Amino acid sequence: MDAIHRELQRLDRELSHRAGLAGWMLEEAPLLPAAIGLMAGLATAHLAPWPFWSWIVLLPTIGLAVAVLGRRRAPWGPAAMLILVAVAFAAVGVLRLAAFERPGRYDLTPSIGAEPILATLRGVVLTDVHQADRDDWLFGRYSWSGGGGSFYLRVTRARTPRGFQPAHGTVRVQTDASAETLDLEPGDRVQIYCRLAGFQQPLNPGTFDMAALMRRRGVCGAATVPAADGIILLEKAPRTSLSYWQTRLRRIVRQALLDDRLGDDQSRAIVEALLLGRRAGSPEVFEAFRRTGLAHFLCLSGLHFGILAGFVWRLARTAGLGKPGRAAVCLAVTVVYMMIVPPRAATLRAAVLCWFFCIAALVGRRGRPLNTLALTAIIMLLIRPMELFAADWQLSYGTVAGILLFYGPLRDRLGYALPGHRLTAGRAARLGPWLDAGIAWARDLLGVGLAAWLGGTGILLYHFGTITPLSAFLTVLVYPLVLGILTFGFIQLPLAVLFPTLATLAAAAATALGGVMVSLVQAIQHLPAVQITVGHVPVWVIGLYYAMLLSWRLLPREGPLRRPLVRAAAAIGLLAPILAFSHDRRPPGVELTVLSVGHGQAIHIALPDGRDWLFDAGSMNLRDPGRRVIVPYLRYRGVDELDAIIISHDDVDHLNAIAEVAADVRTRRVLSTEAVLVRTAEYSSAGLLGRHLQQRGVPIKSMDMEPIGIGPVRIERLWPDDATCRDPTVSDNDKSLVMRIGCGGRTVLICSDIEAFGQAELLQQPDRLKADMLIMPHHGSRTHLNEQFIRAVDPWAIVVSCSRTRQASAYQPSAGVHGFYTPTDGAVTIRIEPDGRATVRGHCSAREIRMDPD
Template structure:
């Protein structure tokens, strides 16, 4: 049923109505198709089996329609108000506080059952079906109270480039419509939820104990592991854990619930509390623990499955992990259908599926080989979760399986020691010697974790950039994996049957078959990974990234070289880390062959400096020989040398040949190479490196930030006409992009890279008119996000706006 409900949600979001009916009839036809397999069964057994199949098919088909309808209803409710909200609009809001947290010296309140008034003169309140986040400056309200306040709407940002974090999609999956900032006139009424408020206070009290007893670094790790308080986690430690592939131990998940909950339950059972007494106490404790940690999708799934397990033991029924997982998924998706597209939701449920289904098949196959069992289970678990990891993070930790074998056995000790030390620290002073003694295992193990992660991150290829696999590839991958596991299960079953036939022959055959299974499992698994992560060959691809007020251009040549031009912004913070680098990783670009810098203003190199700091591989840095050697230049060159990047200098008329591609420097001769130009006070924009790219009949002109005088100098050189792609000079400045220059260049496609709101007045009206007067198609990153140009045929070019993925513009010369 859960599978049918999930398919219904997927069709409501992405599919067409006909796919719903196709899948509906396919589910109903499934029992009839497999009926032929029952012929070998006794007549008395056929009817119950067929009845169970038909029952399953009808329930799954009903769940399919229910998921499709329910998701449509939720989407329709949100469409009643979301399209009409504007960023910065003032509203009156009232809603009930369901949670709160401290983040970056602010208090974030989560409100549900909300109503808003978009105009204070209108008395009618509009109901909001989703929750709303309030940014407050003080902790004056309690969970459970109803707030009435005035503030400004803060809409969540959409991703504007491939691979970038989509804030709007992230919060939609968590059922949050928007945020409200600049809050004033807050009034609170109603009773507080004393239990939830107490859990919130305990959470930060325990976090304070850990910080005082273990220090900021280790205290932050323990607070994240035990309390789900990620804001206290050191950024460097977080990156170390992610690179090593053990960051999952930081999330509140089934591992934590199993260790804490089952330890408590077994202690209570030994104390003669009985199944019901022990189960109720342990369930209530874990529910309260889940509330304290924020009850995310992963922890809700783990707590719910734990409670179902306890209920089964209390009533004397067997526990089925798959059914419990499916029931929990239905609970989450009924409340929030879009949780299906949350990374945490997917990783949590897929990991459980890998353990309880794929893991059990491998354990059964290697039941006489304890070492192979552990290795095989860890390997198949990685096979299950790696596609999802690559889909969201574009890289995979190579040594994760080995490190998890070393790390996981000690997690339980950390959790038990952390809980005991935290409770003791609340009862006495956190700096007490006894608290330090109880938390000593945490200190030793967490220090060991950090050392292991540091060593692993220093090994070659610790993180393998895979790119974002296509949805089709992932679907085929999982189908092949399921078929392989089914065959392994079938072979294991046949072996057990053969073992019963004869003991002596069985031992010989079993030895051979185990050896065969060992190699086949790993060989097939590696084959699947090669299939999933082998990049698809592509032709020329030119992308102008939306970096705000700045430039950042990626070029993949027909010859297979990866080139980047500039990379910076003046209005987007950490543009290299959060916009440029994720784009490169999502496209599977492991390194840049040539990174050209037009000039060293921050709106052209700020992101490049960050990328060097991140350790991303850049083979060659190409600079203009006449470039002004100021502080920014020296810093860039120093960083490049520090990271082993070759420095290449270009002069006017120099050409770089990469396969069939030719990149020529056509920068104006104005002060070019003049060592005295610093004393003459030349503007860095005038010294921009201008590049002409030519390959297989396609040409592109990249102009940096040159002005009118430099355009005249380029025209005097001549030979620049009928250009296929033109990057507008100086972000579309009115002091560049002159009519005479553009008439000579005669571009087919033009792109202006600038922010919607900037203090320079870009793009200038005159520049826009001059470009359009040439007949060129004009695109803006501020409107369409990332702009991508690809070649369809010899004379056809396609342009795609990232924010309009369903619309493609085709140009024929």
């Protein structure tokens, strides 16, 4: 019967395609052109900001031309109508984005700039206080002072010379005070004394763009409040407000679902993420889910809503309710559920889809999934137009569209590849129905996973530079655990009221399954090819991938072009990653990138033989610089393995990110000087890091003094010598590793933190100091700088890695010497070709200088 059913469904799809693409779209998804047009209008207006009047002229002109074409050529009638709808909604997209970006009368945005200003604001708290975790990175408790929290504030008034005046806008408040000290809830009215500034653009390639995220959310600035005294509670949230009851409901549900006495912290964190959408727990565990392509389980989406709706639907049917009654109960339960969970893109999409299907059941209409998805996208983009450019929004809708478009064909092919049982005799025959059911379940789940992978893999590749080819198969493996956790979790709610003991047993079962799930995902992350790191991919590769994919699915099944298109689509699907790999990869010479990490240092060295080194990794004033700056940069560059991490000396701002880098990026070895090795046995920064790396199986080892030759590149260790490393009278800074890298007759000198003593000793060998590019000692500090040392190096360009507050007092080069500063230029890349050509370029400033061969 399954084979007959599949054949009937395939025949139905074949017949629907004979009406042509336009006819199929009018039948199955008439709102799809409107959604595509709206997205095209938003994207075009955002990426090509033409004058507003030009859109007023252009879009009606295109629409008129399409309408005339549709009237004159009858076969084009349906297609012309769909194009006209798309053009009309493109105009709506342009107008909506213009309205979204236009500041209101009392908008705070025009008053907020890059430099902080003192401000006194009054407003309403919008969110719970998020408590920062100081233990989520190795040096968090020692290096970062901000153990406080953050929340969002809807500003209503701002103090001016004329007193408090009306003001509109949302700001993100960051404070060193803890959530317990603040004791704030959504709906509370407060007054804050703060430093108000705009969000900084990312200073390094691959770094998460916080400014763009806040702009999409309509958040106009960041307010920094140093202490709890700077936040004054004016009025608690009234008991009649929705936010008050929403907060109470969240607390009640969380207490009912989560029992702190059961399981470990990580097991409970996974259960909380699956049930309530609250992401907590170890970053290493989340990284394991990301590497395996299973992070979608931790984001509330259609899967979670489907299980919840199915659970409620079955309960309502057991209670004797008809289809409209069941739909009404599902609608009510999912509305309440949305009041509990965070309103993320995937969650909102899943909720609106669920509500539309419930409404269709209430009025007796058949739902059309693709049309409903298009309607959901239109509604959400009209409310939040900038969400179109968010990776989570694109992934949410892209994967669901992939399921709706490709699940049917994939299921048919899997049906032929995985037929039913062939057990015909004896006891084995009794297993036939169970075996058939298991095969059908796995086949359907694999089909959904593959379809979602096809829809989302291009988006993942573009935004994150990775491919997870095994994610569809791993989904089949992990899904039973997810189903069990969600089922036991949802059962807890009614049991908590009626049978508390049974609710505790359900909680124990969910927590136990959460622990099994964590262990399983952490184990399978080490499978070969579980993740392929590609790096930054040009948008044309992604566009070509989706164009061929949609051509294969939507073009007519018959005709002379069908078979070549299928082959071309398969070829593009295989070649797109190869094309991505070949894009802007390994330099023929050497490339150094000095990352912008505030007061600290992290230098990526790309060598011509394919190896990558990281010279130092630390920051004094950034929180978790490893996972926030360095690892994203390495992924952007397509680096999935570091041949070596080199530690210059025992100083926290040079090594406090190494543990996280070594955890997230495969690292073969960690090297340093004898001076650092001595310090690893002591109570020091190097000691803490050394013990951690020893446990991970990557101990710190000594770096040779002998020069290293790698193709046209020569690497020399100039300082310190063995005697200096053993001398207790020499400071850690003056024992810093100094390295000289040469290629094609050009050289780069990395000075780390050497001060007066180290510089004076190096001046004894002036012939080895000469360099074209100098990475300044001690972050460009003038305090212990020997001007004679700079003259001996005689650089053509200098690079200073420092914080924004230190840049004004940092060393300024003399005339004729180019200066690059990481707070303003961003990451600075030095590239030297084998023929001696050299370039130095700032990532943010886009300033580039060139040196031709001698």
